[in-house]
Amino acid sequence: MSMIEFHDVQKYYGKFHALKDINLTIDAGETVVLIGPSGSGKSSLIRTVNGLDPIRDGKLIVNGFDLADKKTNVNLIRKDVGMVFQHFNLYNNKNVLENIMLAPRIVLKRPEKENRDLAMKLLEKVGLADKANNMPAQLSGGQKQRIAIARSLAMKPKCLLFDEPTSALDPEMIDDVLNVMKDIAENSNMTMLVVTHEMGFARDVADRVIFMADGRIIEDDSTEKFFGDQPTTQRARDFMSKISGH
Amino acid sequence: MSMIEFHDVQKYYGKFHALKDINLTIDAGETVVLIGPSGSGKSSLIRTVNGLDPIRDGKLIVNGFDLADKKTNVNLIRKDVGMVFQHFNLYNNKNVLENIMLAPRIVLKRPEKENRDLAMKLLEKVGLADKANNMPAQLSGGQKQRIAIARSLAMKPKCLLFDEPTSALDPEMIDDVLNVMKDIAENSNMTMLVVTHEMGFARDVADRVIFMADGRIIEDDSTEKFFGDQPTTQRARDFMSKISGH
Amino acid sequence: MLDIITTQWHPLLNGLWNTILCSLIALVGSLVIGTFFALLEISKYRIVRLIGSIYVEVFRNIPLLVIAMGFFLIVPMYIAKISGFAAGTIGLTLYTSAFIAETVRAGINSVEGGQLEGALANGLTHAQAMRYIILPQAFRVVIPPLGNQFINLVKNSSVLAFVAGFDLMYEGNLIANDTLQTMPTYFIVGILYLIITLPLSYYMRYLEKKLA
Amino acid sequence: MQNFINAYSWINIRFLLQGLWVTIEISVASIICSFIIGTFLGIIRYAKIKYLSAIVGFIIDLIRNLPLLLIIFFTYFGLPNIGIKPEIIPAAIMALTVFESSMVAEIVRSGINSIDYGQTEGALANGLTKWQALRLIVLPQAIKNMLPALVSQFISLVKDTSLATIIVLPELMYHAQIIYGQNTNYIIPMFVALAVLYFIVCYSLSLLARYLDRHLA
Amino acid sequence: SSVAKKDVLKADQESNRITWGVKADTRLFGLENIRTGKLEGFEIDLAKAMTKEILGPKGKATFVPVTSSTRVPLLKNGNIDAIMATMTITPEREKQVDFTKSYFDAVQSLLVKKGSPVKNIQDLNKAGEVILGVSGSNSVKNVAKYAPKAKVLQLSDYAQAMTALKSKQGNALTTDNGILYGMASENPGYEVVGGNFTKEPYGIAVNKNQEPFRNKLNWALERLEKNGTYNRLLLKWFGNVKGFNYQEMKR
Numbered sequence A, B: 001m002s003m004i005e006f007h008d009v010q011k012y013y014g015k016f017h018a019l020k021d022i023n024l025t026i027d028a029g030e031t032v033v034l035i036g037p038s039g040s041g042k043s044s045l046i047r048t049v050n051g052l053d054p055i056r057d058g059k060l061i062v063n064g065f066d067l068a069d070k071k072t073n074v075n076l077i078r079k080d081v082g083m084v085f086q087h088f089n090l091y092n093n094k095n096v097l098e099n100i101m102l103a104p105r106i107v108l109k110r111p112e113k114e115n116r117d118l119a120m121k122l123l124e125k126v127g128l129a130d131k132a133n134n135m136p137a138q139l140s141g142g143q144k145q146r147i148a149i150a151r152s153l154a155m156k157p158k159c160l161l162f163d164e165p166t167s168a169l170d171p172e173m174i175d176d177v178l179n180v181m182k183d184i185a186e187n188s189n190m191t192m193l194v195v196t197h198e199m200g201f202a203r204d205v206a207d208r209v210i211f212m213a214d215g216r217i218i219e220d221d222s223t224e225k226f227f228g229d230q231p232t233t234q235r236a237r238d239f240m241s242k243i244s245g246h
Numbered sequence C: 001m002l003d004i005i006t007t008q009w010h011p012l013l014n015g016l017w018n019t020i021l022c023s024l025i026a027l028v029g030s031l032v033i034g035t036f037f038a039l040l041e042i043s044k045y046r047i048v049r050l051i052g053s054i055y056v057e058v059f060r061n062i063p064l065l066v067i068a069m070g071f072f073l074i075v076p077m078y079i080a081k082i083s084g085f086a087a088g089t090i091g092l093t094l095y096t097s098a099f100i101a102e103t104v105r106a107g108i109n110s111v112e113g114g115q116l117e118g119a120l121a122n123g124l125t126h127a128q129a130m131r132y133i134i135l136p137q138a139f140r141v142v143i144p145p146l147g148n149q150f151i152n153l154v155k156n157s158s159v160l161a162f163v164a165g166f167d168l169m170y171e172g173n174l175i176a177n178d179t180l181q182t183m184p185t186y187f188i189v190g191i192l193y194l195i196i197t198l199p200l201s202y203y204m205r206y207l208e209k210k211l212a
Numbered sequence D: 001m002q003n004f005i006n007a008y009s010w011i012n013i014r015f016l017l018q019g020l021w022v023t024i025e026i027s028v029a030s031i032i033c034s035f036i037i038g039t040f041l042g043i044i045r046y047a048k049i050k051y052l053s054a055i056v057g058f059i060i061d062l063i064r065n066l067p068l069l070l071i072i073f074f075t076y077f078g079l080p081n082i083g084i085k086p087e088i089i090p091a092a093i094m095a096l097t098v099f100e101s102s103m104v105a106e107i108v109r110s111g112i113n114s115i116d117y118g119q120t121e122g123a124l125a126n127g128l129t130k131w132q133a134l135r136l137i138v139l140p141q142a143i144k145n146m147l148p149a150l151v152s153q154f155i156s157l158v159k160d161t162s163l164a165t166i167i168v169l170p171e172l173m174y175h176a177q178i179i180y181g182q183n184t185n186y187i188i189p190m191f192v193a194l195a196v197l198y199f200i201v202c203y204s205l206s207l208l209a210r211y212l213d214r215h216l217a
Numbered sequence E: 001s002s003v004a005k006k007d008v009l010k011a012d013q014e015s016n017r018i019t020w021g022v023k024a025d026t027r028l029f030g031l032e033n034i035r036t037g038k039l040e041g042f043e044i045d046l047a048k049a050m051t052k053e054i055l056g057p058k059g060k061a062t063f064v065p066v067t068s069s070t071r072v073p074l075l076k077n078g079n080i081d082a083i084m085a086t087m088t089i090t091p092e093r094e095k096q097v098d099f100t101k102s103y104f105d106a107v108q109s110l111l112v113k114k115g116s117p118v119k120n121i122q123d124l125n126k127a128g129e130v131i132l133g134v135s136g137s138n139s140v141k142n143v144a145k146y147a148p149k150a151k152v153l154q155l156s157d158y159a160q161a162m163t164a165l166k167s168k169q170g171n172a173l174t175t176d177n178g179i180l181y182g183m184a185s186e187n188p189g190y191e192v193v194g195g196n197f198t199k200e201p202y203g204i205a206v207n208k209n210q211e212p213f214r215n216k217l218n219w220a221l222e223r224l225e226k227n228g229t230y231n232r233l234l235l236k237w238f239g240n241v242k243g244f245n246y247q248e249m250k251r
């Protein structure tokens, strides 16, 4: 069963053609890593999936809903599709626990006790149970990102989107976040679409690697093929050699 | 001849003891890489060298001037000690050429023609001669950082400080900046103090590696020792294993 | 209403002119004085900061009418002869400068710290960094709020009416009293104010968009 | 000097304080009303609702650009033409509210814009609706940013109540005028008293704002 | 509008009440007594007497304080029935409102610092001379006729004008002599000069098309003049004003 289907999707910012002829199907439970140079359209693609950015043309079906259809209630999709941002976007005016409990309470009307129990369980899972009452400003970047992941998980989504979740972090914080992500990928049947430059993570966890450039999908390989042989295209090979080691 | 000498330096933010008993001598022409976990005091240390942050106690002699002495004119030090920041800090209201030419004109009263010629030469050196008239907002992060380096070089400093110059950059931009830095280290007798997590760069370019934790210098090894054998302390070994690969 | 325009256009134009003149003088004056006190307020020295904030708090928290009256009635008794126009304009300048000082100070604070550090590390002195790097960027940020201050300034220039400054409101009051056509007169006066302030506020909006 | 002593007789001071009380009452009422209405209008402008936002924006611009004196005048003397005949105090509150709401609306709009859009995106991606994101996440943060501008505006409001002397609102300025109507020599003592009383009220307001600023999470 | 169609006299007789727009900040004519909160002055007493005359001993006079800028809009909107607020009858104003016959023939003089070279209005007819007045009063328009070369500054109230004179913002203050004598007694260094160079007849203003009401007001005024009430009020308010010749004003 497919979770995300792009059919000839086109996206524009004004006159700028940001996504060109995107065709892509991601099955439920798959973990897909999306890479490519800056400005290639990775964020644009991932943000269309939960309707943060609109598409101009084509068909985009997420969790059975058609995003190109104006009548689709985008909130129904967002309930089941969580997102984790590069800059965390924790609610600055709420403490950690409230960050996690807010959406389930308001959107899912989850009973308070159940809500709190799940929130605490998730905080333990990401290793931050002791920070429940901290404000976001009192956390390090790596801690913030783990809270952001817990916040998304609290909605019990079927699918999670990650847009460079570790690239704003100090290097020694990165593993904590990646480990949480690995745990989700391996121990649940979440669908995951991850934009990242962490090749170790991609190699270990991804089922597929997609390479984008200039708004197009240039490669769509199994992880074995991408890392084992070499990418097919010259573009992707150049890119890989440039980022190796950073 | 020593360029920078710390003798029992103590630094506080309010009550927080940020630098503890720092003793360190860096000779003219040396390239020193400074590493350590977030919050360990790397930025604090480097910022005391050109007087951006004051020290509480101890003696700090830079280029022959005593920074602990209130009568020292800190501008005399800054003329000869340049600094490159994580977030570039280009002047947002000036174009690229003006960014480079401003300080030499105002501080050194360098004649306009000579100033412009040198600026253009530096732009070529960092590979951005065609961006002379761009505004900073029109540049990518990697380009901004190379301009920031050119801006520092235009003052013809004896010493350059770098505070995580590549950690805000997209991975495929990092090499361009590191190559410029390597070029300076190898082809001039600049003194360089570099905070970075780029271990490849450290291995290739540094004469010494200094490891900090909790406001203290824990290791101060030659590059061969640090990478060849292993760091002496457990702290440094843990840290190295955590950041490897990112 | 038409007969007011046909018979009273002369005092109305005269009032409009004085309102514009007073506004222009006060605009330039308050910008200079306000910036000066903004710089005092962010000084390193506590005593200088104190002077800056006393000035700002005093002029910000007293009604403009009281300030203008002070200049009109009290200054000539002890210091020097001063016309109503001058008294009102000086009062308006000082009053507005307190608000501008606050606005400019906020603007300076909003320029990110990296800009100052970049300039210092580059060898510039604090004063040079202010002059070449921080203030130019701060002014860009404060253009929208400054625009609001200038619109307030134009409207506040109606304080001249109370010190016989021959501005638009003064002439309007006289016309209303002579002709007893109060509502029509003030309606015309209102439109004349809008002729100054509306373009100003749309220009400010345009600048705000352009600089964003 | 004798003038000051005579002018500051207890009976005159009491009369001034009665005026001050009216000033405070009118100010508080207008602050509350204009805060509520202004926030509402500011949100409408921010939300870019087709036609509505543009119309609201135009009306706000019109009001913002007129001297308050004229708005007071039009409220008190213009409204009866359409069948509403307010008493002096409601008329003053109404005029101040209309004027200050349009100022507050602008402050609210730019306050909301000052919050990083990431906060909204985080909330949307988390499943909240736009309105929930605005109400629960963005507005509480924006209010903190808006506080200095709002307080400046409310300080202006307190001082602006004095313009309602024109419709004989029995507030501080008007009472001062009555007092020096008895004896022309009282005028300077009265203006000094006005300066002091307005300063006390307005400065307390800024102190309150500073306190809130420090204690708002 | 409905206000214009209403017969004010009839309405007032039904409600047994006349609403007057009066001054609240002008000594001798209409000033709020800050002890009692009541309005006091010649115009107040005259308005009360006229009310009783028209409506009978149980008739009530209600007072609404007005300023120069608000009195006419209040009248036109029907907030007040009549204006008795030191309002001079002028042909220009008669286009907008109807006046009764004059109820007080003020005469206009000048107030100057003792020893001033200014002795009469002609002395002020020079470039550079500045005459102070109160905005909205007709007296400033008159001086423009007699001394066209002088500049006229109009201030919001008498106290401001008097203080401006003390601050040398002008060479003379002009208005009705009753008010000038009052101010001279408060400020010993100043004197009234210039004789009574013009008359300022004050009238009660009512809306247009209220002939019955206006006629009734004229009728009441005449009755008060005849039965001595008018002279008694004149004596009460102006008898003690030093320099003011109230005998001349008697009717």
Ligand SMILES: Nc1ncnc2c1ncn2[C@@H]1O[C@H](COP(=O)(O)OP(=O)(O)OP(=O)(O)O)[C@@H](O)[C@H]1O
Residues within 6 Å of the ligand: A013, A014, A016, A018, A036, A037, A038, A039, A040, A041, A042, A043, A044, A045, B170
């Ligand atoms: N809101 C916008 N308005 C206009 N252009 C935009 C907007 N957002 C993105 N773009 C442009 O669209 C292109 C793709 O941007 P996108 O952010 O998707 O790239 P990316 O692959 O995520 O890059 P990065 O690695 O830097 O995050 C870029 O050229 C960018 O400049």
Ligand SMILES: Nc1ncnc2c1ncn2[C@@H]1O[C@H](COP(=O)(O)OP(=O)(O)OP(=O)(O)O)[C@@H](O)[C@H]1O
Residues within 6 Å of the ligand: A170, B013, B014, B016, B018, B036, B037, B038, B039, B040, B041, B042, B043, B044, B045
């Ligand atoms: N301006 C300041 N006021 C108070 N504390 C500060 C300030 N700047 C730094 N600190 C504290 O001093 C300690 C050392 O900070 P510093 O920025 O030097 O660390 P760092 O090693 O550069 O870390 P990073 O890798 O995150 O840049 C930290 O605990 C930090 O919270």
Ligand SMILES: [Mg+2]
Residues within 6 Å of the ligand: A042, A043, A044, A163, A164
């Ligand atoms: Mg991106």
Ligand SMILES: [Mg+2]
Residues within 6 Å of the ligand: B042, B043, B044, B163, B164
């Ligand atoms: Mg640092």
